[in-house]
Amino acid sequence: MSNINSIHFKFLPMSMRVLFTMVLLVFGVGYLMAMIQVWESHAGRDGDPMISGKDLMIAYSGNPSGTKLESALRGPMQAMLPDDKREAIFTWLHDGAKQDQFDAKVNPIIQEHCIACHNPDANPHLPDLRAYEGVAKVAAKDEGMTIPTLVRVSHIHLFSITFIFFIVGFIFSHAYVRPTWLKCLLIAVPFVVLITDVASWYLTKVWAGFAWMVIISGAFMGMAFGAMWVISMWQMWFGKVPDAISDEGEIPCIHGKV
Numbered sequence: 663m664s665n666i667n668s669i670h671f672k673f674l675p676m677s678m679r680v681l682f683t684m685v686l687l688v689f690g691v692g693y694l695m696a697m698i699q700v701w702e703s704h705a706g707r708d709g710d711p712m713i714s715g716k717d718l719m720i721a722y723s724g725n726p727s728g729t730k731l732e733s734a735l736r737g738p739m740q741a742m743l744p745d746d747k748r749e750a751i752f753t754w755l756h757d758g759a760k761q762d763q764f765d766a767k768v769n770p771i772i773q774e775h776c777i778a779c780h781n782p783d784a785n786p787h788l789p790d791l792r793a794y795e796g797v798a799k800v801a802a803k804d805e806g807m808t809i810p811t812l813v814r815v816s817h818i819h820l821f822s823i824t825f826i827f828f829i830v831g832f833i834f835s836h837a838y839v840r841p842t843w844l845k846c847l848l849i850a851v852p853f854v855v856l857i858t859d860v861a862s863w864y865l866t867k868v869w870a871g872f873a874w875m876v877i878i879s880g881a882f883m884g885m886a887f888g889a890m891w892v893i894s895m896w897q898m899w900f901g902k903v904p905d906a907i908s909d910e911g912e913i914p915c916i917h918g919k920v
């Protein structure tokens with residue numbers, strides 16, 4: 663056995679195991695928060711409060727029968743205003759989003775509930791809703807996320823998730839998992855599905871069905887994260903040293919190496 667193998671958790675100093683555990687605990691909470699965030703920003707866009715493939719299709723590739731304003735008000739912006747005012751905006755949209763009705767019926771609502779965030783000083787990346795021109799843009803046919811938005815989100819996503827899974831995979835590399843290909847697969851899967859995930863965001867623009875690829879990629883990423891997390895924590899603190907690498911084991915020459 664060459665010495666490029668990792669050393670099993672049980673042979674690591676206590677200080678390192680504490681470090682690994684703390685990192686995994688914080689990442690675990692972070693992962694839950696990320697899931698809540700995905701829910702919050704996508705669920706309900708299609709009118710049904712549960713998250714669905716349709717919600718993601720609308721988010722990424724748009725909604726031919728709707729507008730950005732409506733899908734945002736059914737989804738992430740729902741809590742920003744009372745239901746009756748929301749209905750008033752929908753009525754205006756369904757009547758053709760005309761400018762004369764805007765001033766009387768819609769603008770007061772937007773001034774009161776929306777422009778605190780939707781103005782360029784507060785947030786240059788959000789649609790500017792201070793005047794009719796800005797509102798008209800989100801009241802036009804929903805084309806989904808624009809390419810510049812996707813590029814911005816994807817570079818953040820690619821860098822930050824790679825970082826997380828490098829750390830989680832590095833910790834997990836100290837686990838004893840056989841067959842070895844399975845261990846390698848668990849380490850590799852998050853990176854593979856990260857690529858298919860981000861690629862699918864763009865591909866939903868060509869065919870909305872790629873939204874399912876986003877969901878499937880996310881599911882695999884979650885499963886790999888969960889498996890590496892649980893196996894690492896278990897072997898670090900609860901499991902026994904596997905026979906194959908313990909002193910009494912069959913292959914004593916690899917002393918603790920996995």
Ligand code: HEC
Nearest residue numbers: 703730731734738739742743772775776778779788789800
């Ligand atoms: C507390 C700050 C805040 C308030 C108040 C707010 N928004 Fe938003 N809005 C956001 C953020 C942040 C996003 C982008 C994140 C997201 O999509 O979840 C967003 C996204 C949107 C989008 C989608 C933009 C896009 O490009 O897809 C629309 C449309 C929108 N808001 C409309 C409204 C309307 C209408 C109101 C008032 C009823 C409102 N917002 C109130 C913060 C706010």
